Amino acid sequence: MQRKEKEKHRRRVHISRRNVLDLCITTAIVAVTTGASALLVKWTDSSANVTALYMLAALLVARTTEGYGWGILASxxxxxxxxxxxxxPFYKLNFTAAGYPVIFISLLLISIITSATTGSVKQQARRSRASEQRIRRLYEFSQQLANAHDTDSMIDLTLRYLHELLGCPVLYFQNENSLVNNQERVCGEISGFVSDSIERGAVEACFRxxxxxxxxxxxxxxAMFHYIPLMSGETMLGCYGLLWKDNPIDEETMEHVRAILAQTGISLERQMLAEERNRAALAADREMIRSNLLRSISHDLRTPLTGIIGAxxxxxxxxxxxxxxxxxxxAADIHEDAEWLLRMVENLLSVTRVSQVTNLKKSEEAAEEVIAEAVARCKKRYPDAQISVHLPEEMLFVPMDVTLIVQVLINLIENAIRYAGTPVEVSLRRQNGNAQFTVRDFGPGIPKEQRDTLFETTQVHADSRRGGLGIGLTLCRSIIAAHEGEISEINHLDGGAQFVFTLPMEENT
Structure with missing residues (x-):
C-alpha cells in the first residue's frame, strides 16, 4: 500500500509540473506571436495577416502541449x-462594432476547432503508440510463456508481469480449496485480506x-480486489486478483490484462495436455517394465533355482x-546360484524404485566416487577380476539417483565379467555437457542377431549355463531414460563389446 501511495503522489507531482510547463509554453507562444504581429503591422502597415499568425500559434500550442485545453486557451x-x-479602436476591447461580433466569433470557432482537431490527432497518435507498445509486450510475454517449462512457472510469470504492468499487488488462486487453505500466490506487498468475508465471497463468486x-x-x-477468471474455453483454470479499490484500472489497460490472461489460459491448457501425455507415456513405460520383468523372472529365476534344488x-x-x-x-554351484539370485533381487528392487516414481530424487554426486563404489562391489564378488578405471583430470559432478546409477554400472561390469571374462575397462569423460560412462570388455562381442532387441527382451547367452543377460540391460535402459540420458552398445573392430551411457551434467527444469 505504501508503494501505491508513493506512485499516486508521484503522478500528482508529474501532472502539476506538466501543467506549469504547458502554461509557460502557451504564454510564451502567444507572447512571441504578439511581438511578431506588432512587427508585421509596423512593417506592412496592415493587420490583415495577424489573425493567421494567431491561428498558427494555436496550432503550435495544441501540438506541443498535453490535451485540448491549452490549444483552446491559446485561441x-x-x-x-x-x-x-x-x-x-486600438488598446481597447470592443466587440460591439458593426460586423465585429461575427468576425471574432468566427475566428474563435475556427481556432478552437483547429486546435481541438490537432489535439485529437495527437491523442490518437498517442493511443496508437500505446497500442503498438501493448502488442509488442504481449508478443514478448507470449515468447516467455512459450519458454516456460511447467504450469507453475507460467502462473508465476503472469503474476510478475501483471504486477509490473499495473504497479499493484496481484494474487492467484488455483481453486476454491486454495482459498480455504490460504494457499494463494501473491506478488506484491499484501497480508491478511483473505480472512475478510467480503474478499472470500468475491473469490467464491468468481469461481461460481x-x-x-x-x-x-x-x-x-x-471487495478491495478485482477478480478475473483464468479461462481456457469453458474450463476455469484459476483466478487472478488485482488490488483495485484505490486506483481503478482504465478500460484499455483492462483489455490488455484480459489478453494476457487469455494467452496464459491457452498456454496453461497446452502445458497441462503435454504433462498428461507425459504421464500417460510414463505409465506405458512402467507397464512395459513390468511386462519385461515378468518375462525375465520366468526365464532367469527358473534356471538357478533348478540348479540349487538339484545340487x-x-x-x-x-x-x-x-x-x-x-x-x-x-556346494560351490549352490553358492554361485544363490549369488545370482541375490543380484536378481537387487535388480528387482531397482525396477520397483524406477517404476513407482514420476521424478527421481536426484542430487549432485561425484561421478568418480560412483564408479569407485560400483567397482569395489564387483571386486568383492569377483576378487580375481581385472578391472581398470580411466578418469578425467577434472572432477565431474552429475545430478543422479546414486543408488540406481551404481546398479547400472554393476550390471554392465558383471555382464562383461561373466560373458567376456577380464580385463574390463571402465572410463569416464565429459562430452557436450554430459558425463559419458563407458564399460568395455575384450570378449567376442554381442551377436548380431541379439543387438536389435538387446535392451528390450531377455537374451540367451550361449556360454552361460544360467542362460541370459536377465533384466539387467532392460533395467539399465529404464534407469538411464529416467535420468534423461541415453545408453547404447557397439562392438569394437578389434574385439569386445562396449556399453556407453550419458547423463546430463545440469538438471533440466
Whole structure:
C-alpha cells in the first residue's frame, strides 16, 4: 500500500509540473506571436495577416502541449489580443462594432476547432503508440510463456508481469480449496485480506459464476480486489486478483490484462495436455517394465533355482557316495546360484524404485566416487577380476539417483565379467555437457542377431549355463531414460563389446 501511495503522489507531482510547463509554453507562444504581429503591422502597415499568425500559434500550442485545453486557451488569448492590440479602436476591447461580433466569433470557432482537431490527432497518435507498445509486450510475454517449462512457472510469470504492468499487488488462486487453505500466490506487498468475508465471497463468486467479481463489478462490489477468471474455453483454470479499490484500472489497460490472461489460459491448457501425455507415456513405460520383468523372472529365476534344488538334492541323497571333492563342487554351484539370485533381487528392487516414481530424487554426486563404489562391489564378488578405471583430470559432478546409477554400472561390469571374462575397462569423460560412462570388455562381442532387441527382451547367452543377460540391460535402459540420458552398445573392430551411457551434467527444469 505504501508503494501505491508513493506512485499516486508521484503522478500528482508529474501532472502539476506538466501543467506549469504547458502554461509557460502557451504564454510564451502567444507572447512571441504578439511581438511578431506588432512587427508585421509596423512593417506592412496592415493587420490583415495577424489573425493567421494567431491561428498558427494555436496550432503550435495544441501540438506541443498535453490535451485540448491549452490549444483552446491559446485561441481565446489570440482573439482577445487581435481585438485589443490590432483592431480599431486600438488598446481597447470592443466587440460591439458593426460586423465585429461575427468576425471574432468566427475566428474563435475556427481556432478552437483547429486546435481541438490537432489535439485529437495527437491523442490518437498517442493511443496508437500505446497500442503498438501493448502488442509488442504481449508478443514478448507470449515468447516467455512459450519458454516456460511447467504450469507453475507460467502462473508465476503472469503474476510478475501483471504486477509490473499495473504497479499493484496481484494474487492467484488455483481453486476454491486454495482459498480455504490460504494457499494463494501473491506478488506484491499484501497480508491478511483473505480472512475478510467480503474478499472470500468475491473469490467464491468468481469461481461460481466464472466471470469477473469484486471491485468494479456487480458481484461483491465492495471487495478491495478485482477478480478475473483464468479461462481456457469453458474450463476455469484459476483466478487472478488485482488490488483495485484505490486506483481503478482504465478500460484499455483492462483489455490488455484480459489478453494476457487469455494467452496464459491457452498456454496453461497446452502445458497441462503435454504433462498428461507425459504421464500417460510414463505409465506405458512402467507397464512395459513390468511386462519385461515378468518375462525375465520366468526365464532367469527358473534356471538357478533348478540348479540349487538339484545340487542340494544330490548332496542330501548321495553325499556319502560322491566324495568330498564333488560335494564341495556342488556346494560351490549352490553358492554361485544363490549369488545370482541375490543380484536378481537387487535388480528387482531397482525396477520397483524406477517404476513407482514420476521424478527421481536426484542430487549432485561425484561421478568418480560412483564408479569407485560400483567397482569395489564387483571386486568383492569377483576378487580375481581385472578391472581398470580411466578418469578425467577434472572432477565431474552429475545430478543422479546414486543408488540406481551404481546398479547400472554393476550390471554392465558383471555382464562383461561373466560373458567376456577380464580385463574390463571402465572410463569416464565429459562430452557436450554430459558425463559419458563407458564399460568395455575384450570378449567376442554381442551377436548380431541379439543387438536389435538387446535392451528390450531377455537374451540367451550361449556360454552361460544360467542362460541370459536377465533384466539387467532392460533395467539399465529404464534407469538411464529416467535420468534423461541415453545408453547404447557397439562392438569394437578389434574385439569386445562396449556399453556407453550419458547423463546430463545440469538438471533440466
Amino acid at each position: 481565446v488569448m489570440g482573439v482577445f489580443a487581435v481585438n485589443y492590440a490590432f483592431t480599431d 459464476e466464472k466471470k469477473a467479481a469484486g471491485a468494479g463489478t456487480l458481484l461483491a462490489p465492495y 542340494s538334492a544330490a548332496i542330501e541323497e548321495s553325499g556319502d557316495r560322491i566324495g568330498a571333492v564333488e560335494t564341495k563342487k556342488l
